[in-house]
Amino acid sequence: GESVGLHLPTLSVQEGDNSIINCAYSNSASDYFIWYKQESGKGPQFIIDIRSNMDKRQGQRVTVLLNKTVKHLSLQIAATQPGDSAVYFCAETHSGTYKYIFGTGTRLKVLA
Amino acid sequence: EPEVTQTPSHQVTQMGQEVILRCVPISNHLYFYWYRQILGQKVEFLVSFYNNEISEKSEIFDDQFSVERPDGSNFTLKIRSTKLEDSAMYFCARLGADTNYGYTFGSGTRLTVV
DSSP, X not given: OOOEXXXXXXXXXXXXXXXXXXXXXXXXXXXXXXXXXXXXXXXXXXXEEEETTOSEEEOSSEEEEEETTTTEEEEEEXXXXXXXXXEEEEEEEXXXXXXXXXXXXXXXXXXX | OOOOEEEOSEEEEOTTXXXXXXXXXXXXXXXXXXXXXXXXXXXXXXXXXXXXXXXXXXXXXXXXXXXXXXXXXXXXXXXXXXXXXXXXXXXXXXXXXXXXXXXXXXOOEEEEEO
């Protein structure tokens, strides 16, 4: 069936290092992807999105990479800061539905 | 960025009781959603609501669940007879922001069924 999953449930990184969070998806019809950040006690917050006609998109300190060949999505955070500590979810959808399937989440821990 | 407000932030209820979770999004939006998140697990789709009607629902959204937008502003999720396994965070979301087709989520209601 359709699924979105993450390779690592917990990622610990030193402050200042770069973080890479991975996600695998199985629905080849998905054409729009979003990374969300969820801090404790809050709802998920949009970080960055990417359409399937792109393989890379950059934001402020974040980059999303999409590899459609292997159905893989990653989120790169440059110079990770303590405020980046949170659970990160990837989510996928295909055009017109706006119903998202979320991955299981990766907890990012930033070590001082 | 306009916010989606959810009330209450935490509700404890006895098994078998009815609960109503409320969401107040910006009134001129048309697409709304309810998701839930069991502790430590993924965010799961419950139902989508477009133009005051249910447009899609998941298998989780059984006859015990209902949604309404009774006054054109508040958007409610009702669980008629709660079960222990309904304990979760419930998030309301509206579609869209200025630059993307993602969701703006509310801060959630933590439902605890005892």
